Each structure stands twice: as structure tokens, then as C-alpha cells.
């Protein structure tokens with residue numbers, strides 16, 4: 001069920017689903033763009049409405065970090081690429097040639113209404129290049145890690161929003177705040193977490209591990 005999440009999510013915002021059974025780019029569908037890949041066979045090939053086409057929430061972006069803290073480890077978390085692996089957000093190099101995680105997938109996603117619970121504004125990303133498959137991005141309730149997963153995972157373990165952008169549209173916010181931190185899960189491996197208690201994750205029992213404040217910046221794709 002490659003398109004499960006997309007199908008449900010897309011339906012919730014009335015995005016044309018004309019090509020969900022072909023290999024058309026999911027992002028293309030969600031943005032209402034055809035990207036020249038539409039299967040010629042679809043009988044339900046609708047033109048996206050102007051509204052869908054122009055909705056800036058549906059524009060695809062990736063996520064990089066920025067860190068202003070004066071800290072000996074600042075360089076490890078400043079100007080990094082957010083990659084999805086192991087169910088979580090990790091930091092890796094911006095240059096694909098220099099990335100250390102072979103199993104990492106650079107964030108490529110957009111905002112989409114989460115169709116359950118309070119229906120907050122959600123955030124989705126592809127989790128691999130081909131075939132395109134979207135997952136929800138959510139905050140793990142227990143330990144404040146930013147995680148990704150399908151509907152079940154997001155409902156069971158997470159808080160799926162509200163995600164949003166800062167006033168200048170350049171930064172990502174969660175629950176209205178930019179309280180993101182990078183936490184050194186193991187030496188050299190940095191996880192993105194949300195500092196919900198504003199205490200550099202101390203209440204999340206991270207122990208002696210390094211925690212640095214970062215911002216998550218949108219870079220349009």
C-alpha cells in the first residue's frame with residue numbers, strides 16, 4: 001500500500017488523486033502539478049483547482065539546520081541537512097557526496113492537514129526516492145524526538161502538529177515555537193528533538209548527552 005498515507009492525506013485537502021495508481025510523483029500530485037509524468041490512461045484525470053495549485057503550504061521543501069550557540073560542538077549541527085533514517089530525523093552533510101548515512105533520505109516534504117484528532121496542520125516527507133511514499137512527521141510524546149511514520153505510528157506515539165512556518169516563512173515551527181534542539185544520541189550522531197519543556201531536554205532524561213539549540217530552515221526544492 002505504497003500510497004496509503006498519501007491517499008488519505010490528499011483526500012482530506014481535496015487534492016486530485018488522478019495518478020495514484022501510476023508511478024507519478026507523489027509530490028507532483030499533491031501540488032497539483034503534472035510534472036510531465038501523468039499516465040495517459042487515467043479516466044479520472046482532473047485538473048487541479050487554482051486554489052490547490054497556488055497553495056504555498058503544498059510547495060515542496062527540504063530542511064537544513066542553523067545553530068547560533070557558542071558551543072564547541074556548534075559546527076557539528078550548524079548548516080546540516082535533515083535526513084530521515086531509523087524512524088527519526090538525523091543531521092548529515094548538505095553535500096550528498098559527503099553524507100555519512102547510506103540509509104539516510106534527505107527530507108523532502110510539505111505541509112498538509114492531518115486528517116485525524118484535532119486536524120492540526122501536519123507535515124509530511126517522502127521516506128525514500130522511489131517509489132515515492134510519504135510519512136507523517138510527528139513529535140514522539142515519550143522522549144521528544146522528531147519521528148516519522150504512518151498513520152498508526154503517528155497516532156500511537158506522536159503529536160502530529162500543529163506544524164507551521166515562521167512569519168517570514170523560512171523557519172519551521174511546532175506548536176507555534178521554534179524550540180528545536182540537536183541531541184547527540186551517540187558520539188557524532190545527532191538527532192532532532194523538540195525542547196517542549198524549554199529545559200534543553202533535561203526532563204526527557206537525556207543525561208550527559210550534548211544538546212544544542214537549532215533552527216530548522218526551509219529550503220525550497
Ligand SMILES: *[C@@H]1O[C@H](CO)[C@@H](O)[C@H](O)[C@H]1NC(C)=O
Nearest residue numbers: 021022023038039040041042
Ligand atoms: C494503459 O492501459 C492499458 C490497458 O488498460 C495498459 O496496457 C497500459 O500499460 C496503460 N498505460 C499506462 C501508461 O498506464
Ligand SMILES: *[C@@H]1O[C@H](CO)[C@@H](O)[C@H](O)[C@H]1NC(C)=O
Nearest residue numbers: 086087088140143144145191
Ligand atoms: C524515542 O523513541 C523512539 C521510538 O521508540 C526511538 O526510536 C528514539 O530513539 C527515542 N529517542 C531517544 C532520544 O531516545
Ligand SMILES: *[C@@H]1O[C@H](CO)[C@@H](O)[C@H](O)[C@H]1NC(C)=O
Nearest residue numbers: 001004149150151152153154
Ligand atoms: C505502520 O507502521 C508500523 C511500524 O511503525 C508497522 O508495524 C505497520 O505495519 C504499518 N502499518 C501500515 C498500514 O503500513
